[in-house]
Amino acid sequence: MSHMLFSASKEKLAEKDHHQNAGKISSDEDLPYGSDEVEYNDEKGEFDTYDEEHGHAAEKRTRFYQSKRFWIKCITILVIILAVFIPLLIFVILPKLVQAIVNGSTMSMSQLNMTDATETGMKVSLIGGIDNAGIFPATIEFPEPIIVSWEGHQLGSMQMSSVKASGGKATIIDSTSFSIIDKEAFSTFAKDMLTIETFTWVLTSTVQVKAIGRTIKDISLKKELKMLGMNxxxxxxxxxxxxxxxxxxxxxxxxxxVTSMNNPSPIGMTLGTMVLDLFYEGTYLGQVTATDAVLIGNSPSPLTLEGLLFYQTNQTDLDNVSTLMSNFLAGKVTMTSAKGVAVKPDGINSISWLSNGLLSLTLNVPLQSPTPLNVIRDISIKDMGMIFNETSPYTPTASSNMVTAGFKLPFNITVGMQSVSNSMSILYKGKVLTDINAAVWSQAQSDVPGGLIVFSLPPSLLVVKDDAKEEFDQFIADLTVNAEQTFMVTGLASAVSTTPVGTVKLSGIPFTSNVTMKGLNFNSIDAAVTNVVVNGGTSDHITMNQMVALPNPSTLSVTGGSVLLTVYDKVTDQYLGELSIPNLKVVPGPNPTPSQFFFHPKNETLRDQFLSQYLTGAVFPLKVVGSKKATSIVELKAAMSLVSISSTAPGLTPPRLLVTSGTANSNIGTLLGNRQTITSVNMINPLNTELYVTGQVTQISWKGNFFGTINAKYEQAVPPNGAVDTPPLTLQHPSGLEFGFFLTTQFVPSYPLIALGGAMVPFDLDVMMSVRVGGPNGYPATIHYVQQQEILTKMSMF
Incomplete structure (x- = not known):
């Protein structure tokens, strides 16, 4: 479109020139843009204009900026302006601009270390930075010292090296000297710096800046430098x-x-030798010294303090020391304090302003072991007694004559344990069963080099937790029937101890240890029975007093009241009766225990066999079994239900003959007629209770030859350990020629005095005696015994 407008303009112009024959353009405005060519005429110093279409020179037209004179004027004006502006820029504007940039910049300090302190100054090393330092690269120089002020007081001055800035930032890394101007003000600042959270330094000086090839001098520097204090x-x-x-x-x-002091401030110090006093709850504990002490800025500073804890005599101070040491051994935090005494950078001479600053400082030092100390370990209960009481279930009394514990103190000092007390809990299979609180202090012996303490556990209530009663019952059961059992004890121990700092009471020292004890192992013992005495009987049972040995290989003692166990014949596994232990008390050792055996088997044959063999002194293998009904002590029911003890019980010792003498009277008429002999024997009762006889069937033989039978029903009481003559009993001899032939050919010829007054003849007696043990209303049984007895035998003619 622009091309069309341009062509149309040229056509109209040519047409106008052709019809009007105008030869001259009166002004430049009459010449359309782009219609003619312009050529500079060197002779006239002007531009010639040519008609573009017709190729001939147009009438001359000149613009103002095409004039040479115009450009000469412009250059002249520019030179004048520059001659005025450049000095103004250099000497007026640029210093103000640099000052403005310096004023707008910020300064920070990330590290400031003070070393080689003296009364008048120190060496410092700086690491910091400057921000908003302008867009031009520059070098900041410090021809004059920087004055450091704080709260209106000039503290000191330091010389700084030049700093190069680029991209608006500069890094300060320098080592220089700091000279104290106002010693009193600097001492006050040193005090506050150690304790306050933040502080502000004001830095003033006159600097010069090199930028864009110029050095701008006398620039004022005033910066607030906010820094963290040591707090x-x-x-x-x-x-x-x-x-x-x-x-x-x-x-x-x-x-x-060995401590670690957290220093949040960027200021670090080389302190050299530092002396501190230690306190706890007003008690002056002692004094410690750190050598080559260094505070590192912005980081924890390790510090090793060595010194002396004083011997204490005042009871209040001893109580505080006791608490301090107890808490440390228990892993608890105890807040102590350390107050500055002096600082000696060279180890000899103190610096007043540094010492004054430290004297105003009180360090709060939380004394706590960084790792658990586990002071008490490897507890061994050499013996342990538990007394159970039916009237107070689940609160048995526990005691021990000897408990040993290994201990390792983190101190290499002389310690003597005088007495101890502890509270402990028993854990079994991961569950806390009981708490034991020993309120009584017991004497202790200690072997510090050997790391051993020996003490006793006075009788103390063992309180079973409500939610652990079933588990406690199982624990007691396992101790009863197993050879050994492992459990855990945990608790707090206290000890009165002699130490180099005084007699202290170390309280609440935690301990945790596995304890392995030998169990009663009841199911593996042989509970031998001795001194069996039948001393009574009722219609329901025979009562036997005896001693039962309950050997205890362990160091565990158990007192559990009355126990009733079931007794079986071990061979046939048949029921015999109950074994009653009126007061179960099992201590380490053989434990001969008075008991009663209530004999009343259900099997009559077994009953008669047992009693008969008892009279002969036979030894009976038995099995004694418990049950939950065996005891009224609830804690022992589970244990009793697992008890199965082997036992052996002896019969009458020594065995005694029931017939001690007898007479037999017969004549030829009875022997040849009804073949009867009237017999009477003297019978003893070896029992401690009345033996009431209701009859007997006795088979009599002589040298293997059947001699006759006594089958009599009668009632006779034989007193305890007494003897009576039986009423006359009829001995019925065998009938037939054989017995007569035996009498005449063997028996009478063997004892010719029978007919002359009588002879003592040894007969073999096989007796089945019906009795009631304990009297007429006693326990019924049939006693079978066999014995040989010499009986006075007489034979007459009539």
Whole structure:
């Protein structure tokens, strides 16, 4: 479109020139843009204009900026302006611009370390930065010292090296000297710096800046430098706390603490030798010294303090020391304090302003072991007694004559344990069963080099937790029937101890240890029965008093009241009766225990066989079995239900003959007629209870030859351990020629005095005697016994 407009303009112009024959253009405005060519005429110093279409020179037209004179004027004006502006820029504007940039910049300090302190100054090393330093690269130089002020007081001055800035930032890394101007003000600042959270320094000086090839001098520098204070070192931690040994002359104990002091401030210091006093709850504990002490800016500063903890005599101070040591051994935090005494950078001479600053500082030092100490370990209960009481279930009384514990103190000092007390819990299979609180202090013996303490556990209530009664019952059951059992004890121990810092009471020292004890192992013992005495009988049972040995291979003692166990014949596994132990008390050793056996088997044959063999002194293998009904002590029911004890019980010892003498009277008529002999024997009762005889069937033989039978029903009481003559009994001889032939050919010829007054003849007696043990209303049984007895035998003619 622009091309069309341009062509149309040229056509109209040519047409106008052709019809009007106009030879001259009066002004430049009459010449359309682009219609003619212009050529500079060197002779006239002007531009010639040519007609573009016709190729001849047009009338001359000149614009104002095409004039040479115009450009000369412009250049002249520019030179004048520059001659005025450049000095103005250099000497007026640029210094103000640099000052504005310096004023708008910010300064920070990430590290400032003070070393080689003296009364008048120190060396400092700086790491910091400047921001908003302008867009041009520049070098900032400090021809004059920087004055450091704080709260309106000039503290000191320091010389700084030049700093190069680029991209608006500069890094400060310098080592220089700091000269104290106002010693009193600097001492006050040193005090506050150690304790306050933040502070502000004001830095003033005159600097010069090199930028864009120029050096701008006399630039004022005034910067507020906000920094973190040491804030009392915040949280001081204890990495280790030890007592290497006893101080001589009863002065106390050497102490060594490795601490870490958190310094949030960018300011670090080389302190050299630092002396501190230690306190706890107003008690002056002692004094410690750190050598080559250095505070590192923006980081924890390790510090090793060594010195002396003093011997204490005042009871309040001893109580505080006791608490301090107890808490440390227990892993608890105890907040102690350390107050500055002096700082000696060279180890000899103190610096007043530095010492004054430290004297105003109180460090709060939380004394705590960084790792659990596990002071008490490897507990061994050499013996343990438990007394159960039916009237107070699940609160048995526990005691021990000897408990040993290994212990390792983190102190290499002389310690003597005088007495101990503890509270403990028993854990079994991961569950807390009971708590034991020993309210009574017991005497203790200690072997510090050997790491052993020996003490007793006085009778103390063992309180079973409500939610652990079933587990406690199982625990007692396992101790009863197993050869050994492992459980865990955990609790808190206390000890009155002699130490180089005084007699202290170490309280609440935690301990956790596995304990393995030998169990009663009841199911593997042979509970031998001795001194069996039948001393009574009722219609329901025979009562036998006896001693039962309950050997206990363990160190466990159990007192559990009355126990009723079931007795079986071990061979046939048939029921015999109950074994009653009126007062079960099992201690380490053989434990001969008075008991009663209530004999009343259900099988009559077994009953008669047992009693008969008892009279002969036979030994009976038995099995004694418990049940939950065996005891009224609830804690022992589970244990009793698992008991199955082997036992052996002897019969009458020594065995005694029931017939001691007898007479037999017969004549030829009875022998040849009804073949009867009237017999009477003297019978003894070897029992401690009345034996009431209701009859007997006795088979009599002589040298293997059947001699006759006594089958009599009668009632006769034989007193305990007494003897009576039986009423006349009829001995019925065998009938037939054989017995007569035996009498005449063997028996009478063997004893010719029978007919002349009588002869003592040894007969074999096989007796089946019906009795009631204990009297007429006693326990019925049939006693079968066999014996040989010489009986006075007489034979007459009539």
């Amino acid at each position: 009392g070192f915040g949280k001081v931690t204890i990495d280790s706390f030890t007592m290497p040994g006893d101080a001589p002359n009863n002065a106390g104990a050497y102490v060594r603490l």
